[in-house]
Amino acid sequence: MLRSCKQEGKCCCRQCCDKPATDIAGLLKSKNEECLKQGTTRQCVILVDYGSSWRDHRRFALMTLRNFGLGKQSMEERIYGELSYVIAELDQSVGKSMSPQTMFHNAASNIICTVLFGARYEYNDEALKIFIKLYTENAKITNGPWAMVYDTFPMVRSWPLPFQRAFENAAIAQKMSMDLINHHKKTRIPGQPRDFIDCYLDEMDKRGEDGSTFVEPQLMMYILDLHFAGTDTTSNTLLTAFLYLSTHPDIQEKCYQEIEEVLEDKDQACFEDRHRMPYTQAVVHESQRIANTVPLSVFHCTTKDTELLGYHIPKGTLIVPNLGSAMREEGQWKFPHEFNPSNFLNEQGEFEKPEAFMPFSVGPRVCLGEGLARMELFLIMVTLLRRFKFAWPEDAGDPDFTPVFGVTLTPKPYSMTVTLRRTE
Ligand code: HEM
16 A cells, blocks of 8 residues: 555555545554553543544533633643743753653643643642653553553453553553542532533533433543643653754754744744744654654544555454654655754745644544644743753763654653753
8 A cells, every 4th residue: 555655656644544534533442442441431532433422522622622722822821831840940950961851741741731620730749740650651551562462362361461550550540530520529610610620520510411421431531531642742742852952953053043033022932923933843843753753643443444545445444554654754755764854844945844744643533632732842842942052961972863662652761951041
């Protein structure tokens, strides 16, 4: 299939995921689903099959995110609120080297937490540390060799092998999610939602109990879906971006110059400013391309017999969207194998997005948090690059760009030195 796509000069992944309607929007009962399903009878959005429950929950989340300010100023304010803590942490590292590993996870987690639970956690809060540990561990286990063993040999599933860790983690996360819901139930005023949980509880009241898919166990899983999806993805993309920026000082400097020129005396950037910053936009996108954060997307399956590039694909076939291959495919990119913002710039230096760019996937199951993630990446990168200069430490040896594989790709732990450019 890849060969016929190449012959036609088209992007195979896009043609596949973007098929009309919902031909491949289904999901098989995969090992991932089985893994995460243990201990609960519900799934919510990410691993749920195509159908009315998925559609209703997806619509509800998009509407609720919009009501809490996505695309409006209030989401920018949430991001800037969290950025002030990131800046405080980096301020303490000025003149030294620091590892950004947990900092970006904490920040991304807190931004989505303010929408979900109406609260953020201090960076040394035990609950935040536990959430992040559970998510990062499970992101590796569920696409790792032990998950393959689990999937291939049903008889070993109850044995005390390392995949049991994923179930233990899921059980702890579910309990934490349920505690948050119970706390909300005690403190909420119906009809006056403070956050996503309150909105969902209001929706449950509205729909009643007659066959509605809006029920508490779904809410518990929904919180975890959104919290995990909104944390490990954005943070690993930022980690990759700063790994490459600290090792490519020329690119970092060009970004800084453009940001300063465009913002002049303005205290901070807004998301709209991206249209006046083609080079920085290109760097943000190039970071996402090279990060290849969710390399195999979420596994789909065909919902009916379908045709793709002349191939017949029967209903129920497992589809693994290889987003990573699209984002490095020769013929689709000027510089497929190097970190080079020119991949997103035309001859006139204007920002241009090739169709093979699909870190959020495409089609009906496209990432639900794309808008939020894009806003976070732009505002965080612009703000930090304007205030600080990041460099690869002289004594750190050669950088290792090989990521650690999992549901998400993670750069190996690294440090960068931090210098202050401006104080206000
Ligand atoms: C750089 C950051 C992000 C990347 C690269 C990313 C990527 C992806 C990808 C590849 C998928 C699978 C789409 C498919 O099945 O075809 C996905 C699904 C999803 N993402 Fe994201 N994501 C990011 C940030 C976020 C954020 C911030 C949220 C939270 C609001 C989020 C929530 C979701 C949800 C709920 C789904 C499941 C959608 C569905 O099946 O209907 N993501 N994401």
